[in-house]
Amino acid sequence: MALLPENLSFSRKILPVIALIGLIFAAVFIWRGLPDRELAEPDKEPPRAQGELADSARVAGAGVVEPSSEIIDIGTALSGLVTDLRVQPGDYVEKGQPLFVVDDRAVRSRITEAGAAINEARAAIEEAQTARRTAQQQLQLYRQVEDAAAVSRAEVIRAEGDAAAANSRLKLAQARLSAAQASAGSARTELGRLTVRAPIAGEILAVNIRPGEFVSTMGGNSQPFIRMGQTRPLYIRVDIDEAEAPRIDLGKDAVVSPRGAADQQVKASFVRAEPLVVPKTSLTNSASERVDVRVLQVLYQLPAPAEGQNALFRVGQQIDAFIPAKQSGSSAQNGEGESPVKPASAPASNGAAQ
Amino acid sequence: MLTGDKQKFYGLLFGIAFSTLLITQQLTIFVNLIERGASGVYNVPTADVWVMDEVSRTTDVNFPMPATALDKVRGVAGVEWAVPHLRANASVRTQEGDLEGVGIVGVDDATLIGLPKNMIEGDINVLAQPDSVIIDDVGVTNLFENGQSPIGERLELNDQRAVIRGIGDSIPSFTSQVVLYTKYSQALRYVPGTRNRMTFVLVGASDGVSPDELTKRISEQTGLRARTRDEFAQDGVDFIIENTGIPVNFGITVVLGFIVGVAIVGLTFSLFIRDNIKQFGALKAIGVTNRKIAGMVAVQAGMVGMIGYGLGVLGTVGFISAFSGVPQFKGFYIPWQVPLVSFAAMVLIIALTGWVALRGVMKTEPAAVFR
Amino acid sequence: MSGGEIKTAISTRGVTRDFQAGQETIRVLHGIDLDVRAGELTYLVGESGSGKTTMISIMCGILWPTDGDVEVFGTDIYALSDNELVNFRLQNIGFIFQQYNLIPSIDAASNAAVPLIAQGMDRLEARKRAVAMLEKLNIADQADKLPNQLSGGQQQRVAIARALVHEPRLVVCDEPTAALDAKSGRRVMDLLREVGVAEDRSVIIVTHDNRIFDLADRILVLEDGRITHDGTDMPDDH
Numbered sequence: 001m002a003l004l005p006e007n008l009s010f011s012r013k014i015l016p017v018i019a020l021i022g023l024i025f026a027a028v029f030i031w032r033g034l035p036d037r038e039l040a041e042p043d044k045e046p047p048r049a050q051g052e053l054a055d056s057a058r059v060a061g062a063g064v065v066e067p068s069s070e071i072i073d074i075g076t077a078l079s080g081l082v083t084d085l086r087v088q089p090g091d092y093v094e095k096g097q098p099l100f101v102v103d104d105r106a107v108r109s110r111i112t113e114a115g116a117a118i119n120e121a122r123a124a125i126e127e128a129q130t131a132r133r134t135a136q137q138q139l140q141l142y143r144q145v146e147d148a149a150a151v152s153r154a155e156v157i158r159a160e161g162d163a164a165a166a167n168s169r170l171k172l173a174q175a176r177l178s179a180a181q182a183s184a185g186s187a188r189t190e191l192g193r194l195t196v197r198a199p200i201a202g203e204i205l206a207v208n209i210r211p212g213e214f215v216s217t218m219g220g221n222s223q224p225f226i227r228m229g230q231t232r233p234l235y236i237r238v239d240i241d242e243a244e245a246p247r248i249d250l251g252k253d254a255v256v257s258p259r260g261a262a263d264q265q266v267k268a269s270f271v272r273a274e275p276l277v278v279p280k281t282s283l284t285n286s287a288s289e290r291v292d293v294r295v296l297q298v299l300y301q302l303p304a305p306a307e308g309q310n311a312l313f314r315v316g317q318q319i320d321a322f323i324p325a326k327q328s329g330s331s332a333q334n335g336e337g338e339s340p341v342k343p344a345s346a347p348a349s350n351g352a353a354q
Numbered sequence: 355m356l357t358g359d360k361q362k363f364y365g366l367l368f369g370i371a372f373s374t375l376l377i378t379q380q381l382t383i384f385v386n387l388i389e390r391g392a393s394g395v396y397n398v399p400t401a402d403v404w405v406m407d408e409v410s411r412t413t414d415v416n417f418p419m420p421a422t423a424l425d426k427v428r429g430v431a432g433v434e435w436a437v438p439h440l441r442a443n444a445s446v447r448t449q450e451g452d453l454e455g456v457g458i459v460g461v462d463d464a465t466l467i468g469l470p471k472n473m474i475e476g477d478i479n480v481l482a483q484p485d486s487v488i489i490d491d492v493g494v495t496n497l498f499e500n501g502q503s504p505i506g507e508r509l510e511l512n513d514q515r516a517v518i519r520g521i522g523d524s525i526p527s528f529t530s531q532v533v534l535y536t537k538y539s540q541a542l543r544y545v546p547g548t549r550n551r552m553t554f555v556l557v558g559a560s561d562g563v564s565p566d567e568l569t570k571r572i573s574e575q576t577g578l579r580a581r582t583r584d585e586f587a588q589d590g591v592d593f594i595i596e597n598t599g600i601p602v603n604f605g606i607t608v609v610l611g612f613i614v615g616v617a618i619v620g621l622t623f624s625l626f627i628r629d630n631i632k633q634f635g636a637l638k639a640i641g642v643t644n645r646k647i648a649g650m651v652a653v654q655a656g657m658v659g660m661i662g663y664g665l666g667v668l669g670t671v672g673f674i675s676a677f678s679g680v681p682q683f684k685g686f687y688i689p690w691q692v693p694l695v696s697f698a699a700m701v702l703i704i705a706l707t708g709w710v711a712l713r714g715v716m717k718t719e720p721a722a723v724f725r
Numbered sequence: 726m727s728g729g730e731i732k733t734a735i736s737t738r739g740v741t742r743d744f745q746a747g748q749e750t751i752r753v754l755h756g757i758d759l760d761v762r763a764g765e766l767t768y769l770v771g772e773s774g775s776g777k778t779t780m781i782s783i784m785c786g787i788l789w790p791t792d793g794d795v796e797v798f799g800t801d802i803y804a805l806s807d808n809e810l811v812n813f814r815l816q817n818i819g820f821i822f823q824q825y826n827l828i829p830s831i832d833a834a835s836n837a838a839v840p841l842i843a844q845g846m847d848r849l850e851a852r853k854r855a856v857a858m859l860e861k862l863n864i865a866d867q868a869d870k871l872p873n874q875l876s877g878g879q880q881q882r883v884a885i886a887r888a889l890v891h892e893p894r895l896v897v898c899d900e901p902t903a904a905l906d907a908k909s910g911r912r913v914m915d916l917l918r919e920v921g922v923a924e925d926r927s928v929i930i931v932t933h934d935n936r937i938f939d940l941a942d943r944i945l946v947l948e949d950g951r952i953t954h955d956g957t958d959m960p961d962d963h
Contacts, residue, residue, distance in 0.1 A: 015367075016657065019664030026667045026693070029675065033687040035525075036471070039583070040399040042558070043478075044465040046435035047428075060428030060436075241422035244429060260464040280422065293420045325429070359829070636826035639787050640887075641815025642843045643808065720787040723822055724778045724899055724931075 057325035063238035067229025117180030124173035132166030239295035268300035373615025374666025384604035391594035392587035393525035401556035432563035437462035460541025476520025493532030620707035635723035734927035740793035771947035819888030834868035
């Protein structure tokens with residue numbers, strides 16, 4: 001109806017305009033105030049399966065880099081102070097190469113002692129031989145005298161005793177010689193044991209002793225003295241949840257990337273799966289983690305780094321691995337409906353377990 | 355015609371504006387409050403899908419999983435990436451020695467996925483420094499009431515040192531709890547140990563795989579509960595609706611707003627009609643049909659309604675923008691649906707009261723004008 | 726219009742009207758037969774309670790009679806449907822109410838234009854005609870004012886303009902002079918005669934203002950629901 005006013009008034013002209021402007025303002029405010037809930041791409045590359053693995057059945061696992069020989073914690077046979085350290089971390093040593101030497105002064109003095117004892121024994125042998133000779137000559141002399149009155153019976157008995165005594169002294173001195181010689185041999189062996197040598201060819205990974213430190217055979221040192229292992233090539237040990245384990249296609253290459261450098265992926269070739277399924281060891285840096293998960297450990301060999309390039313992987317580093325899963329129809333590929341054993345909620349269930 | 359009587363005009367205007375303000379403002383606060391239940395989800399801008407233990411319900415009501423769950427999820431086809439995510443509560447000792455409950459969020463060490471989108475102060479890479487945590491801005495106001503800068507402050511968490519090195523820009527949780535973001539490995543040290551720690555796995559979907567499809571695959575293959583971002587946000591909202599009296603309280607206020615609107619507007623309308631009954635009678639006698647009278651009143655009521663509604667919405671906008679600086683109101687916004695709801699309520703109020711009032715006019719005998 | 730010299734504007738036959746008052750039925754009009762001729766200024770005079778308000782309401786089509794027929798310019802108005810009757814009033818009848826009943830929120834010209842706009846005329850055109858009509862009534866200068874800014878006399882003129890703007894054939898006028906002094910009252914009556922009465926148009930005035938009885942062409946007196954006098958002058962007993 002045409003009954004709206006003609007003349008300007010606050011309530012009829014200005015208020016509606018104010019309200020209209022207010023509404024537009026409110027609409028703009030509301031529109032601009034709507035929260036930003038757009039999904040964003042992550043800034044840093046997270047580990048992801050690539051290539052053929054990207055959209056096919058696969059198993060993922062976390063693992064650690066280790067030497068192909070596994071890590072050897074070098075021990076010592078004898079306790080003592082370290083007097084000489086022959087290697088440093090990063091050295092590549094040959095089998096039998098000395099690593100460090102434990103204080104050998106005590107052993108060396110024992111060798112000297114033994115030498116003195118040998119000399120002493122030898123001198124004693126000489127002396128005993130001389131005495132024996134003298135005694136026998138005297139006895140001979142007495143025996144050649146025909147005249148019974150010329151030599152008393154007592155004289156003869158004393159000479160016979162002297163000869164027997166000299167004989168015994170000689171035997172004793174000979175025994176002392178062998179004892180001293182045995183002692184010298186044993187000290188020499190000990191001297192050899194005080195030098196610790198590389199059991200295999202490999203790389204020194206860690207050296208936790210310094211000259212002057214005491215190494216003990218009884219433990220008590222919190223860390224192994226020297227850690228070494230064969231790093232040509234490196235292996236990785238990947239933990240696979242036991243529930244996932246049957247899905248793995250053993251023998252296929254795995255795609256591996258180090259933590260924090262997910263864009264640098266390499267192919268690692270299969271070595272073996274450990275026959276023993278073990279409780280999962282903590283890779284989460286938590287000291288007191290208790291475990292109820294068991295894992296299958298699978299070893300893969302990393303390719304050698306290209307010449308002149310920095311090594312991408314280092315022993316002890318954590319890695320993320322993607323391993324192809326079995327493609328057979330009974331596997332839980334994509335979890336789709338055809339599988340005869342429907343993967344259910346129980347963690348132990350899986351398609352290949354039948 | 356309505357504008358002829360200033361008192362009644364402003365009465366109507368006030369009634370409608372007040373009722374619009376009440377409904378819009380209360381609904382806005384209501385929606386924002388219950389959406390606080392989803393803030394944990396919305397603060398993570400990158401994850402398409404959240405994977406959790408079967409019994410976990412929201413970001414705060416969760417049950418941790420064994421660490422190998424991460425690898426199980428990574429093994430699902432269509433998962434572009436998956437990273438661990440830890441959410442737990444801890445107590446922090448401030449320098450003053452006060453005890454304060456905080457939420458610890460552990461984000462993936464390598465990629466830092468799980469941090470809020472923006473930082474107010476500092477850079478996310480400060481987490482690379484040892485013992486670093488990033489505090490959220492609500493935490494700053496809660497923990498540092500005297501306004502000092504929290505950067506560089508030391509806290510004690512589970513006997514461990516934590517140094518604040520950044521302030522994140524995030525929407526506070528329902529309880530406005532202080533949240534400390536740190537690396538996953540660090541978070542494990544800050545939270546008292548239990549057997550399993552990883553509460554969530556955040557998943558990005560491959561191109562071409564919809565999050566819905568992916569959640570189905572993940573739950574089928576791993577037996578874990580997988581929710582898309584939107585579903586999980588809704589879970590958080592539902593949890594608050596189910597476990598608090600908020601919907602009832604706000605519902606009552608909104609109904610009150612509606613009733614006040616109906617009362618004021620209805621009363622003013624009928625007063626107005628009664629005062630003008632002779633004029634209406636005159637119009638009817640002259641030969642203006644009921645329909646035209648109704649149309650006329652409707653146009654004018656609509657006019658008044660629009661003005662009142664505009665002022666009411668403007669009031670709400672003013673309210674929200676005035677309080678946008680208050681930490682408790684951080685991130686409050688007016689969902690576009692709310693003004694539509696209050697608009698519908700306003701139309702209903704006017705239609706209802708106008709119809710009741712006009713019924714009197716319709717029944718008026720034009721002959722009454724001669725008496 | 727073709728036909729006899731003097732045409733009938735309104736003709737009522739046997740019009741009765743009952744009102745319900747509680748249990749009782751009160752008969753206000755007792756079978757009134759009456760003809761109002763076109764071209765005349767007709768008074769309907771009666772005391773309060775005589776039934777003259779009821780009669781005029783029935784004559785102009787806003788109150789249904791209990792019995793009887795009413796023809797306005799040959800149309801049996803109570804045979805029309807509701808909508809037709811409303812439209813008939815809009816086209817043919819102009820109203821001037823005692824309290825004017827102008828719409829308070831719109832200005833004088835718009836008030837005067839109401840019937841035209843209700844007929845569906847373009848708003849500007851209607852306003853132009855309304856202003857022209859106000860001009861005729863000498864208050865064109867008040868066209869932009871709201872009713873409450875006008876004096877009583879000015880408001881009445883606006884009301885007259887509203888009644889006449891669409892040139893109805895019948896103008897019904899309720900106590901036009903009640904609130905005016907004698908001089909103004911006579912001027913209003915002159916005005917009404919001038920603009921309202923023509924050969925085929927008729928003005929009915931309900932009044933009991935004896936100061937203006939001499940200006941009538943015809944006076945009908947209603948007493949207790951019956952016509953008691955019909956003539957050019959008032960009977961002496963009034």
